[in-house]
Amino acid sequence: MLSDEDLKRHLKSWFGFDDFRSGQKEVIKSILDGKDVLGVLPTGTGKTLIYQYIGKIVDGMVIVVSPLISLMQDQVDRMKYLGEKQTVAITSNLSWSDRKRVIKNLNNYKYVYVSPEMLSNSDVLESFKQLKISLFVVDEAHCINQWGPDFRPEYLNLKDIIINLNHPTTLMLTATASNDVVLDIKEKIGLPNMETIKYSTNRPNIVLSVDTFTGNEDKNNHLLYLVNKLMKPGIIYFSSKKVANAVCEWLKDKTNLNVEVYHADLDADSRYRIQHQFISDQIDIICATSAFGMGIDKDNIRFVIHYHIPANLESYVQEMGRAGRDGKQSISVILYKEKDEILQYRFIDDTIPSEDMINFFYNYYHKLKNNDFDEKANLINYYFQRGFTKNEVINIFDERRNELLTSLNQMLGYVKTKGCKRAFLLRYFNEIFSKHDENCCNGESTQLQLEKMDLVQERKSLNSRPQNLKWQSIIQTLFSK
């Protein structure tokens, strides 16, 4: 058993840090004790460090189940960047031959990121069974409760997968879990006795602000005011790629700032460049959908603006939590126009199969089965193939829809509350907060003083991106002599 001193010494020599962040040490110790742990640690805690640290102590492989395929590749890149070269991601993004190569050489890897759907593939699972697995990590564990961000029922297979792998030590990590969610996660994963290590979700250095508008023009004008005034860099989150594109173009037009979009429609090349231009402060503002930021490690983001309201408080906490990882004063602003939630309602309708659809599918399955299914039909088919009756499926999705609507309503409650925003948010995660002051939020009729909080930037832009360079000078910069 390693003493606290040993643990700290390793931290210094492996990672260069003097001290653990809240919760890191506790989780590491319990895992090394062989306990299964659910760690609820605030955004920005450095959850990767936990399993990377354990990986350095234990012999076998560390499997990390992660919800978003795009996020996984980012994490692999980051692990490699941190020196863990034996890291790989097995996802449906891999070409068939790459996948075969990885699976064949699985024992060459120390850290393996894998999606729940891949683990549900029996060949893949069989290959893992041949190896010594020292730690089984489920990242963004709240997704189990939400059935994965895209309602992938494969998330529910994790319970059987853990049994199949002979129950390796299991670590579930999330930044956002209320007590109900904690219970639900434990039940769905089949480990009711796992230890819970929970730290406050609060991020005291992030001011919370919600601004309400009656029209889009007001909203845009205020956005323009904010981006000019606030300290850069920052992220603006959108629920729609189309709006993200349009607002990005508009801001480019109206400001002298370097503004770029980032979302799933971008090709890999552009994504790479924009991420790294942003990390190296060549971009002031990113207009993004939630795809951005999950994997990147940038600690000086000063503001996160939500142009559309997020679907639930969990997503909100995740996204606004990208600000201020350096501990310095930062701000989260939600720009809310009456009825903005319509977009979220539509999203719910677009993802959850309706009763009519389910009826139609069950009644005409024999005629439909040779067709290509869309996402919703695929989802129904998943349950159909597993022998669920029509009514069971209708109930499942009914319940799911209600949960989503409830979550959205809680989000709206946060937006509309006249009281302390932070208290509202933390109450949702079963915490009590009563220290509202002028640097907390703009609830309780508080007027936020951005100047006093050191959130205002004198300089217009961070840095001008090198523009229109001649090839000769580019070649010169590339190679050091």
Add this chain to the structure above:
Amino acid sequence: MNKDLLLLLLSSTQPRRIKLIQNLLNGKRTVSTLFWAMRYGILQYSAILKTYDLNSINGSIKNLISNGFVKQVDEYQYQLTTRGQNQKDSLKESFYILQNTSYQYDYNVNDFKSRILLAIQSVSEYSYQNKNYYPVKTDMKSAMIVKRWFVQNKSEIVNRLETYLTQYLSQVDEKKANIIAQQMIGHDVYGMTNSQLANIMGVSNVEAFFMEYDGWVDFINYIINDNDQLLLPLVHDVRTLKMNHHAIQTYKQFVNGNTLNQIANNLNVKLSTIREHLLEMAIWLPENKFPYSKIVNIEDEKTLRQTFDNQPIDSWQFSKISERTDINFFEFRIYQILRSKQDVK
């Protein structure tokens, strides 16, 4: 899809199917797509936007119609109006469309680009003695090719690569050289995205894509032909023949005197597949390279000529001939390809 590009691919004299145009640009190579692309005179643009997101073509066509540039002919086909033709004539002067088109080769620009960028990046970081960086994204095969290349050339690599790049860039047009150099990634250098490039050039995204694409194709050909073989390993498999290799095999057997049935037997494929292969080859090859007379004999040719002589090739109906002769669709289509090639001359 960029509406200017779509306009350039439409015609005022020939109704064209926009779905087919989209399939062609995306690299779908069914015989029917290739045949009609040849008829439209846009075969050389096959697969040029394979790796470029075309978005919706319907939005663009609606826009062109509402601007009075295009009219709809039937459910699938569209045609330029006079106004549209005038617009096309002026766009031809200003719009940058891919120059490096070829009937012979496909270039996997994407693979090449990620390899050369990774190679430059790794050498650049090496020159700064930096080991911790995020490598450019590539597939595993490309990453392995670059890794092997780096290890084999490690001594002197910084100087050699810098010299190579300088030599190449100094012999191409300054503007093109800048475009290529602006893509490069290395130590604290992240280059420009497609839309950043488009912005500073003052062109549309798809034009910037074409400019860059042309630059990479030039570079690939330079590397293949250059005496200094430093970068040769990076172009492995990047340039491939457009024609599918099964089709080439069929073609070779056919030219060597095998009958269609014999070829089908030899290659163990269906007769209909053999016919598809030959149609594809006829479309790609120049007229004198394909033995048309071995498929359409003098007698049949006479019948076909008499039936269709005064009609535009696009509107020939197979039913006109199938009812009263035993000429099959394959022979009919081969003759249609032959006449198309002769017409162009």
